[in-house]
Amino acid sequence: MLQMRYLTYLDALARERHFARAANVCHVTQPTLSAGIKQLEDTFGVLIVERGQSYQQLTAEGEQVLAWARRMLADYDSLVQSLHDSRTQLEGQLRLGVIPTALPIVRCLSTQFVEHYPHASLSIQSCTSDAIQQGIDDFGFDAGITYLDNEPLNRVRRYPLYRERYFLVGPPAVKLTHTDSIDWQAAASYRLCLLTQDMQNRRILDARFDEVGVKPAHRMETDSLTTLLSHVRYGGWYSILPGASLSLLTGGSPLSIVPLPTLITDPLIGLIASARDPLPPVTHALFSLAGERDWQQEIEPPTLTT
Structure with a gap:
């Protein structure tokens, strides 16, 4: 029988690319994780992981199963949050990827988030704009703060925050x-x-x-x-x-x-999340809070000293 934890094992293995580290992330033993992967292979009737003396890579069929598994896990987490939030306060973890130059301003949004939703938690990771796009694609991030109009973004919804000066x-x-x-x-x-x-x-x-x-x-x-x-x-x-x-x-x-001179082409910084509907409750909450501030005013620099 297919169980959600087997999908979690596969997701962890693909991220860690190492059986022992993936097992540690999942808080199980390595034999337990390997047995879960084997159960997935038996269920779908395909080889998912190429194995030697250690992890090598996913097979082409394994990549297909992984993409499906990540969608399933994201939908499952969103459903659990929605069912729980209909009875109590918002819970769950919001995973946010942020470009380095926006890290100083993210505190305004993150602090507001945890004050509004004391039962939710927030994980912030500094990374490149390319890594944020990848994280949105493979459900490693629930949302990101990145450039909106300089280099292409795909399959995301956007909320503009401010222009970079x-x-x-x-x-x-x-x-x-x-x-x-x-x-x-x-x-x-x-x-x-x-x-x-x-x-x-x-x-x-x-x-x-x-x-x-x-x-x-x-x-x-x-x-x-x-x-x-x-x-x-x-x-x-x-x-x-x-x-x-x-x-x-x-x-x-x-x-x-x-x-330096301000240009009309100064890049726009904003929130992004997957274009899939519906948004997970924690992501929807973050977008709602973002609309409550004047972000351009927030980034006005201190008095200039020369």
Whole structure:
């Protein structure tokens, strides 16, 4: 007989790509997990997992079963939440993927969520926009906060939050030549520490520089916003940051911050979730709360210091 826990075993195995780790995630022994996978193979009459001395990969048929299993698990969780919420308060875990440059602002939404729904929990993971799309597709995330209009998004519903505005940020006690604003050509001349090119933020900045025909003088890149800010504050580097990230610059000596030109093409940041209906109750609740704030006002930077 097909049991939901066997689908959970398969989902965990596909994510972990290792039998022992998948068993640990599912809080079962490895023989129990292997027996569950074997039961799925017997039920469908196909080989789902290619095995050697260890996990190798899913078969083509296994990938089909996995996609179906993830839909089933998502629908099951949504149904359980709906049935429970009709009798009591909202429960369950909301899994949220967030691009790094939006992490400083997500606290406004996450705090509001747990205050409104004290019996629900929230898991926030920092990842690239591509990973958020993948997480929505394979039901690893219930929702994401990412760019809405710069690179294609597929099979998602969207809720716009704010447009990203950019600033040149320099080390403390440095008087920038441009005090009121700075153009992209001039910003390219500074010694820049930027995010890595797998980040959509970096690809957006590169496109801005390409539009004005210059190459930035960056000599360092990182996939960590914390590392980037550390180099600016303590290492004498400069960077270009969105307004939402400036809230992380409080404390210590004031940094030099100068706005870059605002364009009508400045990227739009927003919430996404699967386009499938109905939305799980926890995801629907998050979208409802998002409509209660002026997000553009939330990301207005602190008083600029030069």
